[in-house]
Amino acid sequence: MTGAISDNLFRCPSCGNNLSLSGEVWNCTTCQAEYPKRATLWDFTPRDVAGISLLEREHYTDKIDYYLEMHQTWQGSPFYRHYHGRFLDHLRTLEPGSLILELGCGLGHDGLELLRSGYRVVETDIAPGQICEARELHQSEGFTGDCEHLLADAQNLPFADGQFDGAMMVAMLHHLPDPLAALREVKRVLKPGGMLVLGTEPNTWQHAFLFPAGKRMLHAAYRLMGREADPGEMVSAADKETEGFSAYDLEYLFIRAGLETWRLEPAGFISAAAFFVAMEFSEHFGWGVKLFGLERAGIVIDEWLEKKGRLARYPWHWNAVAISP
Numbered sequence: 121m122t123g124a125i126s127d128n129l130f131r132c133p134s135c136g137n138n139l140s141l142s143g144e145v146w147n148c149t150t151c152q153a154e155y156p157k158r159a160t161l162w163d164f165t166p167r168d169v170a171g172i173s174l175l176e177r178e179h180y181t182d183k184i185d186y187y188l189e190m191h192q193t194w195q196g197s198p199f200y201r202h203y204h205g206r207f208l209d210h211l212r213t214l215e216p217g218s219l220i221l222e223l224g225c226g227l228g229h230d231g232l233e234l235l236r237s238g239y240r241v242v243e244t245d246i247a248p249g250q251i252c253e254a255r256e257l258h259q260s261e262g263f264t265g266d267c268e269h270l271l272a273d274a275q276n277l278p279f280a281d282g283q284f285d286g287a288m289m290v291a292m293l294h295h296l297p298d299p300l301a302a303l304r305e306v307k308r309v310l311k312p313g314g315m316l317v318l319g320t321e322p323n324t325w326q327h328a329f330l331f332p333a334g335k336r337m338l339h340a341a342y343r344l345m346g347r348e349a350d351p352g353e354m355v356s357a358a359d360k361e362t363e364g365f366s367a368y369d370l371e372y373l374f375i376r377a378g379l380e381t382w383r384l385e386p387a388g389f390i391s392a393a394a395f396f397v398a399m400e401f402s403e404h405f406g407w408g409v410k411l412f413g414l415e416r417a418g419i420v421i422d423e424w425l426e427k428k429g430r431l432a433r434y435p436w437h438w439n440a441v442a443i444s445p
């Protein structure tokens with residue numbers, strides 16, 4: 121195998137033992153599991169994927185056109201660019217050529233930024249619809265040898281211990297039934313001193329207060345417009361279930377996974393509000409609503425709010441950096 125990875129990168133995600141490649145199938149010599157290609161990608165997801173994980177896989181594959189359209193609206197958003205730039209900059213402190221694993225890569229836009237910065241990238245997702253788009257995006261930009269795209273479950277990674285210099289999860293941890301299992305897997309596959317970056321994970325208060333209130337306001341708006349019900353029930357099963365993460369939650373998860381918290385950064389107050397109002401209007405009343413001016417002004421206010429002690433505990437999202445000791 122050429123490119124970002126070598127053959128001895130892999131191990132059986134079920135039993136943890138060695139795999140051997142025969143033709144187009146990776147075979148586990150211990151538990152006899154087989155991992156063939158699916159949609160021309162190696163598929164290392166468990167055969168019995170069920171529950172929330174299965175619903176997420178189906179949602180993010182079936183609704184791919186919706187997410188592509190959504191990303192068109194996000195692109196160029198000052199809020200999006202500012203806070204993605206910030207967490208990507210942490211990874212950019214790694215040596216050029218470092219091997220970075222992205223879990224739940226989605227459409228692959230953050231992975232593309234790492235490729236452009238000269239890193240080798242292994243992209244994984246549980247949804248074939250998303251990772252096929254990511255691969256197409258990276259190939260269309262000329263990145264063929266420096267990245268690999270695999271189907272994998274973040275809670276049972278198909279990689280040998282200590283392989284990666286960095287790992288990235290963007291708005292991904294809250295989609296998992298067992299976030300701790302995924303963080304322990306990340307710890308296992310990182311080299312000593314390796315860096316995990318979490319991007320834009322939701323805080324708890326928005327799930328407790330803001331989303332229910334926002335939903336009621338949206339329903340009221342629909343009634344005022346004489347429209348029946350909310351047609352845009354596009355939130356994934358995990359997004360409905362999650363309660364988000366407080367700063368304490370993230371720090372405690374890192375400790376239990378054996379990772380050391382290095383940075384926990386607020387990601388958006390006013391700018392996030394403007395971004396999400398624009399997103400909601402776009403989704404429900406026609407794509408393309410932009411509040412970029414408000415987002416830009418919001419970022420200036422946000423940078424001031426970040427320094428305000430207790431207030432800094434209540435951003436919309438977190439960016440976080442942890443180190444594997």
Ligand SMILES: [Zn+2]
Nearest residue numbers: 132135148151
């Ligand atoms: Zn096995």
